[in-house]
Structures are given as C-alpha cells and as structure tokens.
Amino acid sequence: MKSSDYYERAKMLMPGGVSSPVRAIRPYPFYTTGAAGSRLTTADGTDLIDCCLGFGPLILGHAHPGIREAIERQLASGWLYGTPTPLEIELAGLIVGDHPGLEMIRFVSSGSEATMSAIRLARGYTGKKDIVKVEGGFHGAHDAVLVKAGSGATTLGIPNSAGVLPELVEHTRQVPFNNPEALETLLSANDDIAAFILEPVMGNVGLILPDEGYLAAVREITAAHDVLLIFDEVITGYRVGIGGAQAAYGVKPDLSTFGKIIGGGLPIGAFGGRREIMEMIAPLGPVYQAGTFSGNPLSLAAGIATIRHLHAHSDLYRRMDEAARAIEEAIPRSGRGSFVRLGSMFKHYFRPEVPRDYREVQECDTTAFGKFWKGMLDAGVFLPASQFETNFLSAVHTNQDVDQIIAAYVTCLSE
Ligand SMILES: Cc1ncc(COP(=O)(O)O)c(C=O)c1O
Numbered sequence: 001m002k003s004s005d006y007y008e009r010a011k012m013l014m015p016g017g018v019s020s021p022v023r024a025i026r027p028y029p030f031y032t033t034g035a036a037g038s039r040l041t042t043a044d045g046t047d048l049i050d051c052c053l054g055f056g057p058l059i060l061g062h063a064h065p066g067i068r069e070a071i072e073r074q075l076a077s078g079w080l081y082g083t084p085t086p087l088e089i090e091l092a093g094l095i096v097g098d099h100p101g102l103e104m105i106r107f108v109s110s111g112s113e114a115t116m117s118a119i120r121l122a123r124g125y126t127g128k129k130d131i132v133k134v135e136g137g138f139h140g141a142h143d144a145v146l147v148k149a150g151s152g153a154t155t156l157g158i159p160n161s162a163g164v165l166p167e168l169v170e171h172t173r174q175v176p177f178n179n180p181e182a183l184e185t186l187l188s189a190n191d192d193i194a195a196f197i198l199e200p201v202m203g204n205v206g207l208i209l210p211d212e213g214y215l216a217a218v219r220e221i222t223a224a225h226d227v228l229l230i231f232d233e234v235i236t237g238y239r240v241g242i243g244g245a246q247a248a249y250g251v252k253p254d255l256s257t258f259g260k261i262i263g264g265g266l267p268i269g270a271f272g273g274r275r276e277i278m279e280m281i282a283p284l285g286p287v288y289q290a291g292t293f294s295g296n297p298l299s300l301a302a303g304i305a306t307i308r309h310l311h312a313h314s315d316l317y318r319r320m321d322e323a324a325r326a327i328e329e330a331i332p333r334s335g336r337g338s339f340v341r342l343g344s345m346f347k348h349y350f351r352p353e354v355p356r357d358y359r360e361v362q363e364c365d366t367t368a369f370g371k372f373w374k375g376m377l378d379a380g381v382f383l384p385a386s387q388f389e390t391n392f393l394s395a396v397h398t399n400q401d402v403d404q405i406i407a408a409y410v411t412c413l414s415e
Pocket residue numbers: 109110111112113115138139140141199203204232233234235259260268269
C-alpha cells in the first residue's frame with residue numbers, strides 16, 4: 001500500500017488520520033515503514049534524510065545499535081515491574097549529576113506530564129495560584145498551558161484550545177519572550193504567582209534564542225518576587241549540550257522538566273529541582289503525582305544508553321555543530337528569509353529578520369514555507385512540516401547528508 005492508501009484508511013479510524021496533529025501533513029502524510037541512521041523509508045519507497053528525528057529525541061539517529069542492544073537486553077528481563085528498579089537510580093544519577101539545577105528528579109511518561117506535574121508542584125510548594133508562561137511557548141497538551149501555545153497549536157491556528165475551561169486558564173498569565181521588563185511589570189502587580197515556566201530556547205515557534213542576559217534577568221526577577229523559575233528542557237535537555245540550556249547559559253532554575261532525549265526515543269518525561277521543593281511530592285509530601293508507566297524499564301534502559309554514549313563521545317556535539325554550521329553558511333541570503341541556529345537545532349524563517357518573540361514569528365510567510373517544505377521533501381529532505389517547528393541534526397548525519405541538505409536548501413530557496 002502507498003501513503004495515500006494508508007491515509008484513506010487512517011482518516012476513517014483516527015481524527016485527521018494521525019496520532020498527533022503535527023503529523024497531519026496536507027494533502028496526506030507520508031507513512032513511514034522503517035528507519036536507520038539519518039534516514040526514513042516511506043511506504044512509497046522513498047528514502048528521506050530525517051531532520052525531524054521524532055521531533056528531537058533521536059540525537060543518535062534511528063535504530064542506533066548501542067540503544068537497540070540496551071533495549072533488547074532489557075526486553076529479555078521484562079518490561080514492566082510496578083516496583084522501583086536499579087535502572088531509575090542510574091538514570092536519575094546521570095541527569096541530576098549533569099544539571100546544575102537538580103538535586104532530585106521524578107520520572108513520568110511524557111514531557112506533557114512533566115510540565116503538568118512541575119506546575120502542580122510549584123503551586124503546592126508556594127501556595128500560590130497563578131503561573132506565567134511565554135507567548136508561543138509549548139509545554140505539552142494539558143489545560144494550563146494551552147494558551148497562546150506554539151507547535152501544532154499555532155500551526156493549526158488553535159493556540160487557545162477549545163475544551164479548556166476559561167476559569168482554569170485565567171490563572172495562566174503570558175509575557176513575550178526576551179522581554180524581562182514585561183515579566184517584572186507582571187510580577188510586581190500580582191503577588192499570587194507560583195511560577196514562571198519557559199523554554200530557555202524556544203523550540204516550538206521555529207527556533208528563537210534568548211537575548212544575551214535574558215535568562216539571567218528572569219532568574220533575578222523571579223527570585224526577587226519569590227516566584228519559582230521552571231526551565232522546560234524537554235527539547236534542550238542533552239540537545240544543546242550535556243547540562244542543557246541551564247549549563248549552556250549558566251542559569252540555575254528552581255525546577256526543570258525533561259523528555260525526548262532522556263528516553264533515547266522511547267516515551268519518557270521527568271521533572272526535578274531543589275530537594276526542598278521535590279520533597280513536597282507524594283509519598284514525602286502533599287503534592288500528588290503518580291503513573292503506572294512512570295520509570296518504564298525500556299525507556300530507562302534506552303535513556304541510560306543514550307546519555308552514557310553522549311558522555312563517552314562528547315565530541316559529538318562539536319561535530320553536530322560543525323555540520324549545522326555548514327548548512328548555515330551555505331544558505332543563500334535572499335533578503336526574504338533569515339536563518340538561525342544553535343548547535344544542531346536550526347531554522348529558516350520566511351521573514352527578513354530572525355524573530356525574537358511570538359508576535360514576530362507570526363509575521364512569517366507560511367505559504368512560502370509550505371512550498372519550500374514540499375520542495376525539500378521532493379529533494380529527499382524531511383523537515384518538520386511547519387514554520388513553527390525547529391529542525392534537528394543527529395550525530396549520525398553524514399557529510400553526504402549535509403551536502404544533500406545544502407543542495408536542497410539552495411535549490412528550494414532560489415525558486
Ligand atoms: C518544550 C516542550 N515541552 C513539553 C513538550 C511535551 O512533551 P511530550 O510531547 O513528550 O508530551 C514538548 C513536545 O511535545 C516540548 O517541545
């Protein structure tokens with residue numbers, strides 16, 4: 001069967017024929033039948049260089065032999081126990097050891113669950129009601145954060161989801177990214193704010209980097225107002241380097257959330273922070289949080305293998321950086337577009353200048369992006385299908401892949 005045939009069947013069974021809206025490519029998505037290294041194979045017999053990488057987790061590419069071996073080894077010993085495991089101690093030790101802002105961590109099953117739990121914990125710890133998020137920030141698909149949310153919510157024009165009670169999101173305040181003054185004004189006017197949650201590097205409106213000093217400024221402002229600072233490192237954790245954005249920018253949040261890379265491509269999430277805050281969680285404290293699949297042994301085994309591999313081969317970050325820089329340097333500068341990059345994350349915007357916040361990113365020409373995206377796909381390069389998602393390289397993209405990506409960019413941007 002071809003992708004179009006699969007889609008005909010899928011759309012009768014699943015809304016939009018997909019399991020997550022960002023996959024609903026028009027007129028129909030391609031269906032993937034296999035993957036290895038930097039490449040996906042589709043039901044239509046095409047071979048694509050993958051710059052989506054499962055929306056970020058696959059920093060070591062598809063079906064990495066070391067990760068596969070770790071999963072297979074764990075499979076042979078069972079895959080769900082409903083008890084604590086030595087594996088979770090090992091992964092907790094690695095992640096806590098790598099991140100300046102962590103003393104304790106709790107594993108969950110997705111990034112959404114991690115941010116939902118971190119927000120509940122912040123409210124439970126501070127006894128305050130409101131939270132502040134950044135316009136265009138995406139923290140998963142739970143009620144409190146589906147307000148001016150990035151990612152698929154912005155792509156589909158539903159940043160404020162139907163079905164979310166207004167009385168619930170009235171406790172979610174918004175500020176623009178890269179605007180410490182707006183945060184200061186908001187916190188000065190409201191003493192019922194539990195936490196400020198942000199992606200330290202925005203990865204769900206394309207890619208928006210923090211201005212120099214912005215993250216240090218939000219650290220100072222939140223501390224001065226007794227508001228917890230939550231870094232959502234679901235994308236940036238182990239992507240911008242070991243230690244995530246908090247190590248890269250030298251700013252220590254009170255709580256951090258993780259997902260994606262820490263599970264090596266299997267479902268996972270985690271949240272962690274200062275001991276005194278984390279000890280508020282059940283069974284030690286009154287903030288309830290639980291999950292049948294939390295600390296799933298397969299995800300833990302894949303996560304440990306991934307993080308150990310990254311530790312053992314720290315030159316991978318330099319090599320990914322060089323590969324992405326080669327793309328950046330080769331992109332034609334047309335005046336119609338702009339390009340931004342951080343390590344192995346990169347994005348071309350159809351806007352003359354790189355956006356600094358959600359308002360600016362919405363000025364991008366999404367029609368031009370759509371044509372460009374299709375051209376890239378036809379040239380054998382799969383980018384996430386939205387102006388509002390970021391692109392990734394993995395450690396296994398080859399020089400030949402990079403040359404093909406560059407050639408595709410040059411052709412598609414000159415058309
Ligand atoms: C920054 C950020 N936070 C949270 C999430 C939610 O993670 P998950 O999709 O694993 O629920 C995502 C991605 O979806 C994300 O990019």
